[in-house]
Amino acid sequence: MSDPVSALAGKVSEGPVRIEDLAPRAMITVRGKLSDTAITEALASVSGLAMPGQRGIAAEGEKRLAWMGPDEALLILPRAGLDAALSGLTEKLGSAHALVADMSDARALFRLTGEDAALRDTIAKVAPVDMMRFPTGEIRRTRLAQIAGAFWMPQEGTVELVCFRSVAQYAFDLLSQAAVGPRVF
Template identity: 55%
Template sequence: MSDPVALQMTAPAPVTALENARHDGPVTVAETGPWGMLTLRGDLSAAPVRSSLADATGLAMPEVRGVTVAGDRRVAWFSPDEALILVPRADLAGVRAALDGALAGQHALVADMSDARASFRISGEPAHLAEVLARLVPVDMGTFAVGELRRTRLAQVACAHWMPEEGAVELVCFRSVARYVFDLLVEAAESPRAFPA
């Protein structure tokens, strides 16, 4: 008979969809993670929800279509009633408990979605990054600013992207399409016409 405690202790460490695949070049494409990802549903314009989130994560609730970045934590505005919270996997349980506690009694929901999504980071010259993304998303990358977030389609799948700082773009998509997104990013980053001499 199996011992549940022993089973728990031998549970494998979480792995990302592509085992942190990486492509180096003028634009580096890397799968990041494993992140701890929490989805918060609730009225994001309500002051109690905003302050609860700030207390639990240490990050301010972003404005509409914004993202707040501090170190290895991010809070992303996804819709008027949905936010995605990214923290290192090791901090997940603590942040979740803090959020649950702060939101107790409020009309809000927190769910652990860490295994639902894959995340990527592409880095390089800002102009090159804009070129790579302009090939894949219907967004004017010429006016896309640091701290702005855009949920849109990347080729044929849903994807969200933002710039945590100049020279880097982070993307999240569903885990089931991680290989598709990674290959597309590499293809766009490798194309000889991407970076005129």
């Protein structure tokens, strides 16, 4: 089988904010009521992360476990762990009413790094989010100009952002243009 490649093959935009297209990772969407402990326990045991609460995202190394909605969770893992995680989740979920979908090739993942204020400024220009008060450890699904996207801050000075793979070039151009030019904050 051919090797997975990211949408923009690792493209980087340098500037006040560095925008980097990250290497492919495993992304698994799990749909099912997150109030059902069978589902959250399966997610926690496969990921090794505690299931976060509303709009939360847990992070450790390359692993992420995000609350995407009352009945949706997103698991991001190193690409090599994809098959094991899919079979592990399916097995652990057992008869729980849930769906496991491999979304690895459906999305693009970017990392933005830079001075914290410049970074918040860049996102604030393209998304209707109050970036002055956006905390670390929270995931925000929102609109990036004309496309859907989601982002979170693993720590101050870093933003990770996902969008659909088909609009990766748009997102990259949008962010790299927002990163230069007049500051809002």
